[in-house]
Amino acid sequence: MSSTPDAQQPEPKSVRGTIVTTVPRASFDPAGGAAQPEELLDVYLRVNGAEQHIRVPGRRLLSDALRHDLGLTGTHVGCEHGVCGACTVLLDGQPARACLMFAATAQGHQITTVEGLSTPDGELGPVQQAFVECHGLQCGFCTPGFLTTITAYLDENPDPTPEEAREAIGGNLCRCTGYQNIVKAVCRAAELRRGEQAPPDGTQTPAAPTERQEQR
């Protein structure tokens, strides 16, 4: 590759063919150029059952639309290239990376964020409850992505083995827990969904949110 500065548009072809994805199209203008106001789009989103209208540039990522435009900061942003899974939301019930979608693309779909996983009267959903019981989180940064991913997974496989649970969370990264308790939480959430209330052996007893702060 040539590093010679070139006032021309960079040539998008190599000698062999079209470089598909990675060629910068506009050359960098050190003078800055004239600032252009960015065009805004009207985007209508259906998030956790509510209709929302935002006016955003086409480049607004769904993750940013949720957090900054709609104030739903439960969806976390870690890597912004699809690897960590912290931003995972449900799109028509299926997990998807919110950092790899534009808000405008999400029009016409049902979006569920972690805020939408609790019951209408504010009780924790089964996966959230299982994370509390099994101590499935430490700092909690990765947790929203795990909760959405696991919620969708249990719809598909309501009774996973620990091995299957491990596979199900393989696309999400957690820097704190070592995953053991998250795997337990997947299995416990499956029990809770089936209406089995007693916590399994080897896990913490249910802790009220205030008591949890004492664990350190």
Place this chain on the structure above:
Amino acid sequence: MKPAPFTYHAPADLDQTLALLAEHGPEAKVLAGGQSLVPVLNMRLANPAHLIDINHVPGLDTVVANDDAVHVGALVRHAHLLSHSAARTAQPLLRQALQWVAHPVIRNRGTTLGSIVHADPSGEMPAVLALTDGRVRLRSAGGEREVPAAEFFVGPMESAIADDELAVEAIFGRFPAGTRTGFTETARRHGDYALAGVALAVSVQDGPGGGTVGQAQASFVSVTDVPDVLDLTPVVGGAAVADLAGLADAVAEAVATHVDPVGDIHASADYRRHLAVVQTQRLLSTLVGATAEEEIA
């Protein structure tokens, strides 16, 4: 990071899409599943002036399996194709390879055709298109053409698609009845890009002592610049299944000569070559040893 500004287009049908590509082609990018393009935009490795989001274009999400091919539209997600029973019966390699493509969450959005156009030598589906002697159907405002896999992949991340063309369909070929297929790869974590991987199709003629090997072809992931096909028929064709172990060294040599891996922080070139050799040897012996129930295609 965030993408640099661009003009966002959401065409409502194919004609609008092709008109936009005719107008903005060299300055535009097509957005399908976004699972490769959006990371690149977020990291500002690409900075297109126009983005043409085809997600609202009807008619691009169909899978059709007929007598000689499986046709996969531009909006068919990996997950949809993976669960499509007619497609996986017609061409079992689709299912066998798709299981290795990323994690389920990525497969929910990423499209199989997007992954082929993206032409990443570490992608599984370009290797499958090559091995099945498939082709890509491309459309522009000026017309339509079909490009065979052997001409479509021209380099790492480089394909034969022109600036004003939309890929509308990937067409995966089918194998003759009795062909056995398989796919395997090694990644540091299941769902990550492979350090090395292989797709294999082999036919076995019945006969005494397990029969004889007919044709055998392989294509590779992450160890060649483009997914070209290695014909192993001259090495193993005509050999008795019972004698296959004796040909292991010859298979190894054919594979080691064919692949041309590059080393990186995850694995050295030598290690990748070694993996490709061992994977091919094992997959070959598994497939030719398969019982009739496991026989596919």
